[in-house]
Amino acid sequence: MRILAVTACTAGIAHTYIAKEKLEKAARDMGDSIKVETQGSIGVENELTAEDIKAADVILISADIRVNKERFAGKPVVEIPISTVMKSPKGIFTKIHEKLGM
Amino acid sequence: MGAKKFEVKKHVMTGISYMIPIVVCGGILCALAKGFGGYDIGNAVEAGATPFSNLNPFSWLGFWWSVNKLGSYAMDFAVAVMTAGVAYSICGRPGIVPGMVIGYCSAQSKAGFLGGLLMAFVIGAFVNWMKTWKLPKWCIGLMPVMFIPVVSTFVCGMIFLCVFSIPLAYIMDVFQQWIISLNGGAKAVIGAVIGACMGFDMGGPVNKTASMAANALGADGIYGPMTAKIVGGMTPPIGLFIATLLAKNKFSKTQKETAKTALPMGLCFITEGVLPFAAADPARFIPSSMLGSAVAGAIAVAMGCESMAGHGGIFVVPMMKNPIWFLIALAIGSLVTGVVYAAWKRPESEDSEEIEEEEVDLDIQIQ
Numbered sequence: 001m002r003i004l005a006v007t008a009c010t011a012g013i014a015h016t017y018i019a020k021e022k023l024e025k026a027a028r029d030m031g032d033s034i035k036v037e038t039q040g041s042i043g044v045e046n047e048l049t050a051e052d053i054k055a056a057d058v059i060l061i062s063a064d065i066r067v068n069k070e071r072f073a074g075k076p077v078v079e080i081p082i083s084t085v086m087k088s089p090k091g092i093f094t095k096i097h098e099k100l101g102m
Numbered sequence: 103m104g105a106k107k108f109e110v111k112k113h114v115m116t117g118i119s120y121m122i123p124i125v126v127c128g129g130i131l132c133a134l135a136k137g138f139g140g141y142d143i144g145n146a147v148e149a150g151a152t153p154f155s156n157l158n159p160f161s162w163l164g165f166w167w168s169v170n171k172l173g174s175y176a177m178d179f180a181v182a183v184m185t186a187g188v189a190y191s192i193c194g195r196p197g198i199v200p201g202m203v204i205g206y207c208s209a210q211s212k213a214g215f216l217g218g219l220l221m222a223f224v225i226g227a228f229v230n231w232m233k234t235w236k237l238p239k240w241c242i243g244l245m246p247v248m249f250i251p252v253v254s255t256f257v258c259g260m261i262f263l264c265v266f267s268i269p270l271a272y273i274m275d276v277f278q279q280w281i282i283s284l285n286g287g288a289k290a291v292i293g294a295v296i297g298a299c300m301g302f303d304m305g306g307p308v309n310k311t312a313s314m315a316a317n318a319l320g321a322d323g324i325y326g327p328m329t330a331k332i333v334g335g336m337t338p339p340i341g342l343f344i345a346t347l348l349a350k351n352k353f354s355k356t357q358k359e360t361a362k363t364a365l366p367m368g369l370c371f372i373t374e375g376v377l378p379f380a381a382a383d384p385a386r387f388i389p390s391s392m393l394g395s396a397v398a399g400a401i402a403v404a405m406g407c408e409s410m411a412g413h414g415g416i417f418v419v420p421m422m423k424n425p426i427w428f429l430i431a432l433a434i435g436s437l438v439t440g441v442v443y444a445a446w447k448r449p450e451s452e453d454s455e456e457i458e459e460e461e462v463d464l465d466i467q468i469q
Contacts, residue, residue, distance in 0.1 A: 010115040011122055014367075014377065041123060058466070065116035066191035076466045081108060084462060086381045091462035099466055 001102050003027060003093070004048050004056040005036045008063040009082050012041030019062055019085045026089035030097075039067060058096055076100065117188030117222060125180050125317060126413040131173030133411030137421035139166025144174070177321055181209035185218035185225075192226025193233070196246055200225045200255040204262055211267045214321070215314050220266060225258045290404035293330035297399020297435070300334030301391040304373045304380050309335070317412050325408035329422065330399030332371055333431050336415055337398045338391035339368030339375040340432070341439025345390075348444035368436075371415030383447070390443035398435025402428055 005023050009015030020036040027034035037048045050071075053059070059077045061067050062085045069077060080092060135143050139162070146167040150156045153171070158164040185205025189197030201222055208217035232250055241249075299312030316331035346353050346361040353361070360378055367375030380387045405427035411418040419425045 008119075010119045011372075012119055013372065014375065018377065041119070063112070065112060065119045074468065076468055078464050078466050080462075080464055083381075086377070088462050092464065095462050095464055096466070099464075 001032045001057045001097065001100075002055055003032050003034045003058055003060060003096075004052055005034060005060040005062060006039060006048070006067050007036060007082065007085070008039035008065050008067055010064050012039070015064070015082050015086075016040040019082050022085055022089040023060070023062070026093055030090065030093050032093060039063070057102065058100060060092070060096070113188050113191040113222070113226070114219065116191035117184040117186075117219070120187035121180055121184035124176050124183050128173045128176030128180060129320070129410065129412035130414050130418065131169050131176065133173075133409070133414070133418050133421040135166045135170030135173060136410050139163055139170065143167055143170045178209060179206065180317070180321075181215055181218040182206035184215070185222045188219060188222030189225040189229070192223065193229040196229050196233075196250045196254070197222075197225055199251040200229070200258055203255050204259050207259060207262065208267070209321075211263075213262075213267050214318050216273075217262065217266060221258060221262050224261060225254060228258055229254050289326065290400040292327060293399035293401070293403030294396040295399075296327050296330040296403075297334030297337075298392045298396035300331055300373065300399070301338050301393075301395030301439075302388060304338060304377055304391070309373065313412075320410070320412055325410055325423070326403045326406070328409040328412055329402040329407040329428055329431075331412070332409060332415065332418075333398040333402045333428060333435060334395035335373040336368050336371050336432055337394045337435035337439055338373055338380075339364035340436040341368075341391060341394045341443065342376050342379055342387075343368065344436055344440025345444040345447065348440060349447060352444070352447045352449045369416040371413060386446045386448075387443060390439050390446060393442055394435040394437075394439025397438050398431045401431035401434060405431070407431070 005020075007016045007019040007023070009019070016038050017040065020038050023036055024034055035048060035052055036046060038045045048071075053072060053075065056075060059072050059075050061069070061077060061079045062082050063079075064082050078092075078096060084092065139146065143163070143166050146163040147153075148156050157168065159168050182202045182205035185208065186198045186201030189201030191197075204221045204225065205218040208214060208221060211217070229250060232245075232254060235245075237245060296312045296316055300309050303309050312334070313331055316327040319325075320328045343361045343365040346358050350358075357379070364375040364379075367373075376387070376391065380391070406424050407428045408423040409418060409421070409428075411421060419428055422428050
């Protein structure tokens, strides 16, 4: 499954990037492809492109702050607090697989 | 956690997220200026037609007075930026203008952070309601550039000044007067409370609330609690590093590696460095870190440490009042956290790296 994710935490210096690593590792372990955009204090890095979004099966927004969702119009979007990503990154993917039936 | 509660928290966190850099900028510039230009640098240049009329930026005092001015302007705008950020999170771009204006108004009226936060929710709700207005086609274009900014600022601003600003300013004033009136033993209590909050959730809402209380006091010229805030946020990562040295066998290899990065983060006052540990073992780590932070905060405030800077960790220590006591507080607090956690922690077997994962529930929405 092709997963896109956006991470953003309050201070934008630690959680944002820890969550990115957790998601990437969990996706690797489960055999999914993933690209993670970070919205830290420094701004957007590893930006999701329009082609990425077009090709994605699901978009995972893991943020404690506001993330604009307009560009994901028409796509399945999952929103989840960063703390859940810290605790159970694989659990999130398992559930997504289950719900989307993929 | 209910979806609604998560939403509210998200709005608040968005605002705080935007505010952190400006608070750091203002705090450190002011601290630098006061460190080099003297405590009274703010009065070094007489105001003329503008505050800058009599300024000679190429003189020693003039230079640091300018730096101080930049820092204090940054501090003046901190609540405005936070309010605009929360309003933006609730109602999108149209929230920024009323948020800025009313947030600044709140700061100037001494209703401060609380007033700004409250008004951000009023603004958000009001603008979201304005967006539902059905207008004739010819004036739809005027909605975002004229009606929303003018009407929302006018209505919400007057609601603030007529209804909220007076009692809010009163509550803040009473609280601040109470802190000012504390001395000796009670000062240690304030330091301990702020410290304990800082050590509780490592950058989460309780930590940020304590930070804001200290910042608000700093903005009003009470600089003692600021040291409790800084020291309380620095001890958890340093304490954790000490724990990994004391109880080598209880930590896995990966954990010891992670702890090495926690040390510099602690010195820079980035409490978030300990999150991997706090998340893995909250029942033991959080009480240990609260204890250490509370002890450190109590020592720092009781011994009369003061800091103009709200951030900067070890780099702003030389600019503090009573820096030696600050360092002693930092060392003792870190040791407390380190010793308590080292003694309390259960030994880690190398393969238990993977944290038990819980069942996750989530909703998938098509945007």
